[in-house]
Amino acid sequence: MSATRAPWEPKRLSRFNGDPVESKERKVIPVISAEENEMLTRVGSGTAMGELLRRYWVPALLSEEVLDNDCAPVEVQLMGEELVAFRDSDGEVGLLERHCPHRRASLCYGRNEEGGLRCIYHGWKFDVKGRCVDMPTQHGTPFRGKALTRAYPTRDVAGVIWTYMGPADLIPPFPEYHWLQLWPGQSKEFKVLEECNFLQAIEGGLDSAHAGFLHRGPLLSDSIPADTAPKLQVQYTRYGYRYGAIRDLGNHKLVRITPYIFPITTVVPPAWQSEGGQMSDNDFDGARVVNVWVPRDDYTTWHYQYFYNPKGEIDIDARIQEAGLWVDENYRKLRNKDNHYLWERKSPSYSGVEGIVTQDHMANESQGPIVDRTKERLGTTDIAVIAMRRLLLRNAIALQRDGIEPTVGRFHDLPFSNITSQSISIDSNEDWQRVLPLDSQLETAEIS
Amino acid sequence: MTMLDLDSMHSVSDCSQANIQMLVYLLQHSWRTEQWLYREAELDELWRSAEVELESARKLYSPDGSRLEAYVQLCEACISAHNLASEGCLDESARVLEQASRLMERYGIW
Numbered sequence: 239m240s241a242t243r244a245p246w247e248p249k250r251l252s253r254f255n256g257d258p259v260e261s262k263e264r265k266v267i268p269v270i271s272a273e274e275n276e277m278l279t280r281v282g283s284g285t286a287m288g289e290l291l292r293r294y295w296v297p298a299l300l301s302e303e304v305l306d307n308d309c310a311p312v313e314v315q316l317m318g319e320e321l322v323a324f325r326d327s328d329g330e331v332g333l334l335e336r337h338c339p340h341r342r343a344s345l346c347y348g349r350n351e352e353g354g355l356r357c358i359y360h361g362w363k364f365d366v367k368g369r370c371v372d373m374p375t376q377h378g379t380p381f382r383g384k385a386l387t388r389a390y391p392t393r394d395v396a397g398v399i400w401t402y403m404g405p406a407d408l409i410p411p412f413p414e415y416h417w418l419q420l421w422p423g424q425s426k427e428f429k430v431l432e433e434c435n436f437l438q439a440i441e442g443g444l445d446s447a448h449a450g451f452l453h454r455g456p457l458l459s460d461s462i463p464a465d466t467a468p469k470l471q472v473q474y475t476r477y478g479y480r481y482g483a484i485r486d487l488g489n490h491k492l493v494r495i496t497p498y499i500f501p502i503t504t505v506v507p508p509a510w511q512s513e514g515g516q517m518s519d520n521d522f523d524g525a526r527v528v529n530v531w532v533p534r535d536d537y538t539t540w541h542y543q544y545f546y547n548p549k550g551e552i553d554i555d556a557r558i559q560e561a562g563l564w565v566d567e568n569y570r571k572l573r574n575k576d577n578h579y580l581w582e583r584k585s586p587s588y589s590g591v592e593g594i595v596t597q598d599h600m601a602n603e604s605q606g607p608i609v610d611r612t613k614e615r616l617g618t619t620d621i622a623v624i625a626m627r628r629l630l631l632r633n634a635i636a637l638q639r640d641g642i643e644p645t646v647g648r649f650h651d652l653p654f655s656n657i658t659s660q661s662i663s664i665d666s667n668e669d670w671q672r673v674l675p676l677d678s679q680l681e682t683a684e685i686s
Numbered sequence: 687m688t689m690l691d692l693d694s695m696h697s698v699s700d701c702s703q704a705n706i707q708m709l710v711y712l713l714q715h716s717w718r719t720e721q722w723l724y725r726e727a728e729l730d731e732l733w734r735s736a737e738v739e740l741e742s743a744r745k746l747y748s749p750d751g752s753r754l755e756a757y758v759q760l761c762e763a764c765i766s767a768h769n770l771a772s773e774g775c776l777d778e779s780a781r782v783l784e785q786a787s788r789l790m791e792r793y794g795i796w
Contacts, residue, residue: 269730269768471694472720615737616730618695624730625723628772 270611270627277634278627279435279608281533282318286638287630291317291501292404293637293644295412296532297542298333298390299323300429301397311355313346316403318535321390323399324350324366331399332366335388339370366392396420397427398542410648413499416655417528417546425546426554428563431570432541432599435608436502436533437630439541442602443504443529444626446470446483446494447619452597455587468494470621473671476682477647477657478629481622482670493670495660498626500647501633504529507659525552526659537607540569543595562593571596575603653679692716695724698731701739701760703796705732706787713771713780725771725779733764756793760786 270278281288296316303312304325311324313336320336322345332355336344343359350356354371356363363372368389370381391409393400396418402409417425432439442448450466468483478500485492494507508524528544545557558564564572573579573591579600581590589597616624629646636642656677664673690696690708692715698705709732713725740757743749763786770779790796 269733269765469694472723474719615734616727617734618697618727618731620730621695621723621727624726624772628723 269616270614272612274631275608275611278611278630279437280536281436282536286634288317289404290630290634290637290644291533292402293408294404294410294501294647295393295400295402296502297398297429297530297540298392298401298532299399300427301394301399304331304399308350311346311348311350315534316401316540317533319403322346322348322355323392324348324355326350326355326366327353330366331392331394332364332368333390333392333399333401334364334366334368338362339386362386364389396425396544408643411650411652413647413654415528415657416548417526417544419655420546420548423551424548425544426552426557428543428545428561429569430541430543430563430565430595430599431534431568432531432539432602433537433575433607434539434603434605435536436531436539437627438602438605438609439531439539439598440502440504440529440626441623442598443506443531444481444496444498444622445620446481446496446622448601452589452601453594455585455589468619470619471670472621472625473676474625474682475676475680476649476652477654477680479622479625480676481625484670486666489666491664491666491668491670493662493664495662495670495674496622497657497659498622499657500629500644502531505657505659507661509661524549524661541595541599560594562591562596564593571599575600651679653677656680690715692721693718693724695727698728698735701732701735701757703787703790705735706783706790709767710780710783710787713767713776713783716776719774722771722774722776725776726768729764729768729771729779729783733761733768736760736764752793753795756790756795759789763789 277286279287281291298316299312299314304323307325307327307329309325311322314321314323314333321333322336323331323333325331334345334355336346338345338357338359340357340360340362343357345355345357345364347358348355349358354363354365356372361372361374362370364387365371366389368387369383370386371383373382390401390403393412400412446468447466468485470481470483472479472481478498480495480497483494483496496507497505499505506527506529508526525545525547528546530542532540532542534540545552562573566572573593573596579591579596583590585592589600591597591600633644633646637644657680660674662670662674664670690712692712696708696712698709709725709728712728716722716725736757740754740761743754743757763782767779767782770776770782
């Protein structure tokens with residue numbers, strides 16, 4: 239074909255022809271708009287994303303933070319809301335609005351005794367349901383027994399206090415994941431502050447390609463396959479989606495299958511056992527990590543992890559070492575952005591930082607408190623990130639604009655206990671979705 | 687054009703006519719929601735390539751105005767096609783890209 243204009247073609251219509259200055263001034267519209275970025279990342283009450291996230295059970299704090307009955311109350315911040323948690327005399331955990339409805343003093347200084355939390359200012363006392371059970375400074379106590387302060391329901395499961403912060407009449411089933419049903423010794427929960435918006439933290443968890451660089455080092459040197467550009471394939475499900483990160487190793491493929499459980503959870507597949515990727519055929523063999531990223535506010539995130547092995551005991555000390563889960567009494571990393579994560583160029587690890595979680599947090603926090611997604615350029619290994627954003631955006635918009643409640647991950651017949659990650663080695667011509675088909679109750683043809 | 691696998695992503699290493707035409711074909715034939723994602727990611731790659739070309743054209747000592755204009759329009763077409771693909775409007779997305787392809791041809795860019 240000729241590169242010149244054919245006689246029947248119209249003349250160039252461009253008003254910029256030959257005028258590079260004018261072309262320079264033209265602005266290209268970003269793929270993620272500033273408005274969409276705002277919608278995706280703001281989590282306060284009344285925001286589109288905040289309301290969507292409040293439709294799901296989320297971790298609120300570790301059980302160890304309110305270990306004993308009548309223990310000291312604890313400050314909790316979730317999705318920008320200031321809350322207080324306490325365990326009452328019967329072992330029930332309350333999660334209340336932090337400030338007393340009377341004169342707004344903090345209930346974190348309250349006295350936790352005899353079945354409730356008493357404000358130290360005027361002695362008003364609240365039970366775990368937010369009901370005022372005593373008002374010693376008031377005559378007649380007209381409000382006694384009435385719910386005067388906001389209280390969220392809680393569940394104390396597998397070392398974590400879970401809560402639901404949405405409308406009471408829309409409470410979804412509690413997600414009975416199989417990692418929440420193990421014996422002590424098979425599972426350990428962790429909590430660590432990630433100093434950035436929750437979305438970029440999740441994006442890191444759905445980005446298989448980063449492992450070959452960020453986590454390269456002595457701890458993983460034998461476990462990361464040579465192919466650094468995995469091909470990603472997404473399969474939508476009733477809980478969100480699962481994706482396969484496929485690495486081509488000549489006569490066979492290694493596939494790491496990661497579930498994304500809408501809206502804030504991922505399950506990391508077991509590590510490769512060897513360069514050959516010889517994996518067990520059993521879906522539930524091997525240690526795994528579950529990540530749950532709960533927004534603390536717009537700029538910080540509580541990163542919860544379950545490290546578990548359904549078929550054996552786990553080595554907690556080794557996990558802390560591998561992940562770099564060294565935290566202070568407030569669950570802030572000891573290696574944090576203030577000390578540059580103790581980064582050392584001459585460290586044996588590729589990143590210069592020790593610990594997988596610390597490495598992830600370093601990368602995510604270095605993007606800034608909220609990534610400006612209007613400036614990013616995505617590639618083909620970002621497909622799982624794109625899929626997650628689309629799901630969040632569509633559901634947030636549907637809820638806010640049209641009042642349509644989300645269904646993904648909220649079905650009452652969803653078998654949460656069948657959701658798992660996997661690493662498999664298959665022949666080059668095999669399809670991982672056929673080798674490891676989804677449970678039929680998890681399947682969906684299309685998703686909103 | 688030979689049959690292309692719609693259920694996986696295709697490498698888009700540059701913004702050549704061959705790649706644009708491949709994407710037009712893929713957009714025209716994709717229909718499942720997972721396939722939208724692959725097309726969206728491929729359009730991201732195309733956009734990235736177009737931007738690289740645009741920036742390098744701008745940096746020339748004596749920029750060729752028509753070449754610049756062609757890449758500006760291709761970038762805009764990529765974004766428009768991308769956003770249409772993400773909404774499931776794949777036919778429309780293909781049409782936008784096809785128009786851009788014709789424009790590139792007109793500008794003599796292959």
